[in-house]
Amino acid sequence: MFRHSRFFWRLFLSYFVLACAAAAGLGLFAADRLHATRFESIQRALYEESRLVYELIEEDLKAKRTGPMQQTLGRVAAAVGCRFTIVDNEGHVIADTEAEPATMDNHRLRPEIVQAAAQGEGASTRWSHTLREEVLCLAYRAQEPDGTIHFVRLAVPLAQVKKGLRVFDESLLLGVAAVILLSGAACFLLARRQATPIAELSSTARAIAAGDLSRRAFAGGSVEAAALGSAVNAMAEAIAEAKAESAKAREELLAILGSMTEGIIATDGQRRIVLVNPAAAALLDFSAAGIAGKALWEVVRDEQVLQEAEQVAASGQRRTLRCGPIRGRYVAVVISPLAHAGGAPGLLLVAHDTTEAVEYQELRKEFVANVSHELRTPLTFIKGFIETLRDGALSDPVKGPEYLATIEKHVTQLTNLVNDLLELSRLESRAGIPRRHSVKLDELVRKVVDLMQPAAQKKEQSLTVAVSPGLPASSGDPDYLERAIANLLDNAIKYTPRCGAINVSAKTNAASVVIEVTDNGIGIPAHDLPRIFERFYRVDKSRSREMGGTGLGLAIVKHIAQAHGGSVEISSEVGKGSTVRLSLPMG
Numbered sequence: 001m002f003r004h005s006r007f008f009w010r011l012f013l014s015y016f017v018l019a020c021a022a023a024a025g026l027g028l029f030a031a032d033r034l035h036a037t038r039f040e041s042i043q044r045a046l047y048e049e050s051r052l053v054y055e056l057i058e059e060d061l062k063a064k065r066t067g068p069m070q071q072t073l074g075r076v077a078a079a080v081g082c083r084f085t086i087v088d089n090e091g092h093v094i095a096d097t098e099a100e101p102a103t104m105d106n107h108r109l110r111p112e113i114v115q116a117a118a119q120g121e122g123a124s125t126r127w128s129h130t131l132r133e134e135v136l137c138l139a140y141r142a143q144e145p146d147g148t149i150h151f152v153r154l155a156v157p158l159a160q161v162k163k164g165l166r167v168f169d170e171s172l173l174l175g176v177a178a179v180i181l182l183s184g185a186a187c188f189l190l191a192r193r194q195a196t197p198i199a200e201l202s203s204t205a206r207a208i209a210a211g212d213l214s215r216r217a218f219a220g221g222s223v224e225a226a227a228l229g230s231a232v233n234a235m236a237e238a239i240a241e242a243k244a245e246s247a248k249a250r251e252e253l254l255a256i257l258g259s260m261t262e263g264i265i266a267t268d269g270q271r272r273i274v275l276v277n278p279a280a281a282a283l284l285d286f287s288a289a290g291i292a293g294k295a296l297w298e299v300v301r302d303e304q305v306l307q308e309a310e311q312v313a314a315s316g317q318r319r320t321l322r323c324g325p326i327r328g329r330y331v332a333v334v335i336s337p338l339a340h341a342g343g344a345p346g347l348l349l350v351a352h353d354t355t356e357a358v359e360y361q362e363l364r365k366e367f368v369a370n371v372s373h374e375l376r377t378p379l380t381f382i383k384g385f386i387e388t389l390r391d392g393a394l395s396d397p398v399k400g401p402e403y404l405a406t407i408e409k410h411v412t413q414l415t416n417l418v419n420d421l422l423e424l425s426r427l428e429s430r431a432g433i434p435r436r437h438s439v440k441l442d443e444l445v446r447k448v449v450d451l452m453q454p455a456a457q458k459k460e461q462s463l464t465v466a467v468s469p470g471l472p473a474s475s476g477d478p479d480y481l482e483r484a485i486a487n488l489l490d491n492a493i494k495y496t497p498r499c500g501a502i503n504v505s506a507k508t509n510a511a512s513v514v515i516e517v518t519d520n521g522i523g524i525p526a527h528d529l530p531r532i533f534e535r536f537y538r539v540d541k542s543r544s545r546e547m548g549g550t551g552l553g554l555a556i557v558k559h560i561a562q563a564h565g566g567s568v569e570i571s572s573e574v575g576k577g578s579t580v581r582l583s584l585p586m587g
């Protein structure tokens with residue numbers, strides 16, 4: 001069963017009340033008009049009757065035959081149910097069908113007589129004491145050619161006249177009832193035709209407002225309903241489009257935030273999280289899953305960050321703090337107020353990983369300390385020996401030259417150190433990027449071996465070469481590559497005892513050319529191996545210095561290898577020897 005809305009009932013009742021009022025008004029008007037017309041026609045008939053009665057009694061009246069006249073009047077009165085009175089021009093009652101004329105008052109001033117005397121006909125309605133009811137009195141003026149005037153007055157009970165009118169009332173009432181019934185049905189249909197699309201529209205609009213953007217209104221029916229339906233549909237489409245656009249924009253924003261290395265956290269005025277990216281979770285060490293809407297303090301555990309956030313919220317001023325290590329990483333967090341439309345300002349936390357910068361700072365400090373230390377040691381020696389010489393040793397024929405030789409050794413050490421430092425700094429700067437040449441590595445290896453052969457022979461070491469035939473060329477800077485191979489051979493000779501064996505090989509491996517320097521020297525303890533390429537890292541400092549080492553040789557090799565797009569690695573065993581592998585890309 002179709003359930004009608006309240007709107008329908010209101011519409012229907014409004015129409016129906018209007019229709020009832022119109023029907024009732026029309027009915028009353030029609031009744032009034034009908035009564036008036038009917039009453040007039042009854043009156044006319046009664047006047048006609050009066051005239052006929054006069055004609056019936058005219059002869060008797062002229063002859064003043066009261067008896068027969070009275071009888072005629074009585075008969076007619078009985079037949080038509082009226083009272084007849086004959087009155088002369090002075091108002092004397094000559095005959096009457098109900099009372100004795102002699103006993104009756106003068107009728108000249110009765111309203112109907114006065115009116116009939118003036119206009120020929122007169123009518124009045126009044127209470128009859130004789131009949132004890134309301135009567136309609138009509139008077140007809142009859143004038144003889146000789147000028148004699150008589151009035152025929154007719155009195156009929158008003159109830160009798162009204163009875164004749166009531167027939168019309170009943171039919172009219174039936175008509176009005178039929179009109180009301182029909183208009184009720186019409187109003188029902190009209191209200192339903194208008195209310196149904198509106199009810200449907202309002203239910204569609206409610207569904208759209210609740211989020212069902214696929215709902216569409218029926219854009220038919222009346223012109224107005226169709227226009228409204230189309231407008232609602234256009235609105236739904238516009239909302240869906242705007243929603244899709246905002247979802248797309250949010251997705252893009254999340255994608256951007258997701259690929260950022262900076263951590264981002266945005267909160268509302270109540271410090272509830274509205275946006276967060278994975279980098280923030282990783283940097284500040286929390287789980288990013290399901291935290292939207294949670295309070296900042298529930299998610300970020302770092303007290304310092306929370307305190308700073310409160311300070312920023314209170315002051316409205318941006319602040320930066322450095323915290324960590326958090327899981328071994330140093331983090332800088334910039335906290336700024338974040339304006340929210342219409343609400344209290346939220347906070348924007350941007351966190352970035354400063355571990356590298358912190359480590360670089362540490363490294364720099366350590367490097368300066370190392371350099372100072374490395375410089376101070378030979379300088380102290382040089383200064384000491386110079387003082388000794390000045391104090392007299394200079395003239396000593398044995399000690400003098402001996403001390404000078406020591407000073408020279410330390411000066412060489414200093415020179416080596418400064419040269420190596422310069423080399424390193426060149427390699428680290430843009431200027432250090434090697435020139436690109438095609439380098440024939442087999443020739444280069446043989447050249448370096450030839451150069452180092454005297455040093456090896458001095459320690460009675462065997463220095464052999466094994467270069468694969470057809471070794472491809474590598475592209476790079478021949479001077480730097482020569483320096484790298486020389487450094488490796490220098491180490492092998494230095495850290496291999498007398499009569500040891502050193503071999504240099506060069507072969508291809510996948511897309512690289514690998515140069516291997518193998519010795520059977522003192523080797524390197526396993527725990528030192530990971531740090532062996534660091535600047536100034538030495539297994540045995542005094543031994544290295546004794547050998548004229550600076551602690552920078554392998555660091556330089558590593559930099560040269562990296563600058564050529566290659567790498568260097570070392571494997572070693574204490575007492576058995578070491579192998580250093582320098583890989584360079586072919587080409």
Ligand code: ADP
Pocket residue numbers: 491492495496519521522523524532537538539540544545548549550551552553554555577578
């Ligand atoms: P250094 O100037 O002291 O030789 P390097 O950077 O060349 O500096 O080498 C760093 C350290 O590595 C050396 O002090 C030494 O202890 C160790 N080392 C390098 N090459 C060898 C090797 N072939 N055998 C044993 N130890 C080595």
